[in-house]
Every structure is written in C-alpha cells, then in structure tokens.
Amino acid sequence: MGSQDQHAALAARQTPWMNEDLEMFRDTVRRFVERELAPNEARWAEQGYIDRDVWRRAGQIGLLCASIPEEYGGGGGTFAHEAIITQEMSRAVCTSLGNNVHSGIVAHYLLRYGTEAQKQKWLPQMASGELVAAIAMSEPGAGSDLKAIRTRALREQTPDGDCYRINGAKTFITNGYHADLICVVAKTDPEAGSRGVSLVMVETRDLPGFRRGRILEKIGQKGQDTAELFFDDVVVPCSNLLGTQEGQGFYQLMQQLPQERMIIALGAVATMQRAIELTTEYVRQRKVFGQPLGDLQNTRFKLAECKTVTTIAATFVDDCMQRLMDGQLDAATAAMAKWWCTQQNCQVIDECLQLHGGYGYMLEYPIARMYANARVSKIFGGSNEIMKELVARTL
Incomplete structure (x- = not known):
C-alpha cells in the first residue's frame, strides 16, 4: 500500500464526520494547496508574507468563508469544511495563508454577533478575498490575559455622529500586513474590568491614525505575516461595534x-x-x-x-x-x-x-x-x- 493510500485509509478510519461531499471538497482543497501554496512557501518565508493575489484566488475556488451561509457570499458549509482546509494545509506544511484567522475566526464573529448591515457589508468581500481580515487581541503587555489589555475605544460626539476614538498598540497579529478589516479588542469602559471590553471592527484602508509596524521575524511559520499594529486617535463609527451593546467583548x-x-x-x-x-x-x-x-x-x-x-x-x-x-x-x-x-x-x-x-x-x-x-x-x-x-x- 502506497503512502497516499495509507493516508486515505487512516483518514477514512479516523474521521466519522466525513461524507462523500466533504471528500470531494477535500480533493479541491488539496489540489489548490499543492498548486498554489506549496510551491511558493519557501519564497513567502523569505519575504515574510504571502502574495496578496493568493487571497483572491483562494476566494474564487471557495476556500474562504467556506462555512459561512451563501446569503453572505460564503460556501454554505459547516465547520467540517474549515476543518478540512486546516488539515490539508497542515498536511502540506503550508502555513503562510492565514485563513484560519480570516475564515474560521473573524468571519464567525461577524456571523454570530454582527448586525445584518455588517454581515452584508463585510462577509461577501471576505469570501471573495477582496478583504483580508485579522483579529487584534494581543498587546505588548497582554497576551493570554485579555483582561489586561490597554487599547481603548472611547465614545465621543463628532460632526459625523457618534464615533469611537481608538488608541493603543497590538502585536503578534496574524494577517496584520494585509489586513483590510480588523476586529479590535478594546476597552470601551476602562474602569469596568472584563465587563468593559468590546469588539470594534476597523476598516484600515486610508484610515487616519492607523499604521502597521514591522513584520515580526519568527522562528517558524515565516511566510504567515505577523505584524505590529498601532492606533493613534483612530476614529470609526459607533455602528462598527460588534454586538448589540458595549461590554460584551x-x-x-x-x-x-x-x-x-x-x-x-x-x-x-x-x-x-x-x-x-x-x-x-x-x-x-x-x-x-x-x-x-x-x-x-x-x-x-x-x-x-x-x-x-x-x-x-x-x-x-x-x-x-x-x-x-x-x-x-x-x-x-x-x-x-x-x-x-x-x-x-x-x-x-x-x-x-x-x-x-x-x-x-x-x-x-x-x-x-x-x-x-x-x-x-x-x-x-x-x-x-x-x-x-x-x-x-x-x-
């Protein structure tokens, strides 16, 4: 029995949640990984980030937002589809495409907590690869301890309406170099502890006060861009709050x-x-x-x-x-x-x-x-x- 046959037999024996449609999806994912990702991993590791157009090509074949409903531009699948994508990229030692953050995490925050307007606005563009998404949790002084974050998003009145003014720094942010849409973990009520944490969506294109720091050099996963992000008096509409009220983050x-x-x-x-x-x-x-x-x-x-x-x-x-x-x-x-x-x-x-x-x-x-x-x-x-x-x- 060849190694590929052994792998198929092992997968069939160990994955009771698989079915024929998922196996067909696995074949599609594997072909894309072998054709588009694996041959470029060494080059991306050297430059520190993936080519931007790969996101659009991944969107074209349904690799992005595979478990998001079709009404929002997604593949209409389940978490099993995300699992298969993860497995195939891991199997091929391809770590540069930060799809797990983009599709498996940020897209589902939007699906679960976003308003209908937010979902209609951002999810289709994420599914196509037009938008690359990131989530900004970690800070220079706060990693696993999310209660210790210092980034603030304080509400204020402006001529354009109610807005959040965001100040803070984030680090170790996957997809940070390319990110067009960032789910920022911030304190909207700094005195309320964990009850003062909110999630605010930030569109980065031509956004005053937003800047990217250096791409961080890592010992592994070198082609997956990991960056520092800075928010200096960044102003976004209060409608960008994720959820129905502050303090739910x-x-x-x-x-x-x-x-x-x-x-x-x-x-x-x-x-x-x-x-x-x-x-x-x-x-x-x-x-x-x-x-x-x-x-x-x-x-x-x-x-x-x-x-x-x-x-x-x-x-x-x-x-x-x-x-x-x-x-x-x-x-x-x-x-x-x-x-x-x-x-x-x-x-x-x-x-x-x-x-x-x-x-x-x-x-x-x-x-x-x-x-x-x-x-x-x-x-x-x-x-x-x-x-x-x-x-x-x-x-």
Whole structure:
C-alpha cells in the first residue's frame, strides 16, 4: 500500500464526520494547496508574507468563508469544511495563508454577533478575498490575559455622529500586513474590568491614525505575516461595534475561542499524521550499519509510540468535532484538545526529527520546518498553561 493510500485509509478510519461531499471538497482543497501554496512557501518565508493575489484566488475556488451561509457570499458549509482546509494545509506544511484567522475566526464573529448591515457589508468581500481580515487581541503587555489589555475605544460626539476614538498598540497579529478589516479588542469602559471590553471592527484602508509596524521575524511559520499594529486617535463609527451593546467583548471571545482552539487541535493532529508518514518513508530508505533504519527495533518502537499517540489524539478530536457541530462542545473540553494535541504534536515531531538524524535539522526536509512551525501552537489561542487552568476550574 502506497503512502497516499495509507493516508486515505487512516483518514477514512479516523474521521466519522466525513461524507462523500466533504471528500470531494477535500480533493479541491488539496489540489489548490499543492498548486498554489506549496510551491511558493519557501519564497513567502523569505519575504515574510504571502502574495496578496493568493487571497483572491483562494476566494474564487471557495476556500474562504467556506462555512459561512451563501446569503453572505460564503460556501454554505459547516465547520467540517474549515476543518478540512486546516488539515490539508497542515498536511502540506503550508502555513503562510492565514485563513484560519480570516475564515474560521473573524468571519464567525461577524456571523454570530454582527448586525445584518455588517454581515452584508463585510462577509461577501471576505469570501471573495477582496478583504483580508485579522483579529487584534494581543498587546505588548497582554497576551493570554485579555483582561489586561490597554487599547481603548472611547465614545465621543463628532460632526459625523457618534464615533469611537481608538488608541493603543497590538502585536503578534496574524494577517496584520494585509489586513483590510480588523476586529479590535478594546476597552470601551476602562474602569469596568472584563465587563468593559468590546469588539470594534476597523476598516484600515486610508484610515487616519492607523499604521502597521514591522513584520515580526519568527522562528517558524515565516511566510504567515505577523505584524505590529498601532492606533493613534483612530476614529470609526459607533455602528462598527460588534454586538448589540458595549461590554460584551469578553463574553463574545469566550464563546468563540473553543472553535479557534479546535482549529489548532485539528492542525496539530494532521501535522502528527504527516510527520509519521514522512518519517516512515525516510527510515525505509535510509541505511545504517548495512540495513534500513526502519528495521531497527528502536525505530519501529518509536514510530509505534508516535502512531499510538496520534491515533488517540485523532479519536479525541473527532469526538470534539462532532460535539462542536452539534453545538455541544464546552470550553474545558476544547481547552483539553488544544493543549494536549499541541503538546503531543511537538513531541511526535521531535521523535520523528531524531529519526532523520542530521538531515532532520536541515530546512530542505519538511520535518525541520514542521518542528519550527509547531512550537507556537502551545502559545497562541491561549497558552497551554491557561488551557490547564480552564480545565482545572471544572474539577
């Protein structure tokens, strides 16, 4: 059985939520990833950001906003469609297109909390790739602790009507370089703690007071632009508030973060599966002491351990997927999936890299790039320490 056949058999055995339509969608996504993304990853890693027109091409084939209703320009699918996109990009070691943030996160904030006018205005342009979206949570002094954010969006009267004046700085913002639409986490009532946090949509084109800082240089995921953003007396209409009233931002974030954490867990599992596949192929070809590396007992045992962990992770994530699609995934279970799968992903990749020997340290080998890319998954989406705290609160 070839490696692709093995992958198909493994996927069919581990993904009970799949069906024939989703398999066809997977084929479309895989072709796009192999044709448009994979050949350019090295170049994008060098320049630090993806080419802007890739967003439009992704929109043309239905890769953007795949789980957003058709009435808003989306694909009319479910979260399963987003899961497949995540899996295929992870499998191909393609991290430059920040679609998980654009489609899996920002689009769903708009769908869930936006007014009808907001949804009609922004979602179709996000689905086509005309607008690139980002969410601005982290700040230089506030990462996982969202209550500590200092960015303010204060209401004031202007000749053009009620507006928010935004002041603050954000960092580690995925899609920050290209972002035309940013969901900014800010305090509309600085004295109210978490009850004073709101989400405000900011359109960046020709916006006075908005500026982008440097593209941040990272150890991994180098082609996915991650930027600093600055808001200096930025004025936006109060109609850009996401939700029906101020002070709902922290609640909105807590409601949507389980989906974000599932996206991270899905990517981790797909990466583990690919790491094992690549390493199995490598150890069959590589000879040491006159025999294939794969014939040594230590090699077989290490790969057996990795496959066992990966199968357990995939089974757990599939169960979480079903719960999410049924509207029953709770925050603690999503936190478990996020922290445990990302932790195991890093360990599995490390074991697989070790079996590559010195070649595993060379960036020309995918396992080396996977090693560098995976590390941040234990930090973003809420650090794994925070995830454990969320789980501990349920004890």
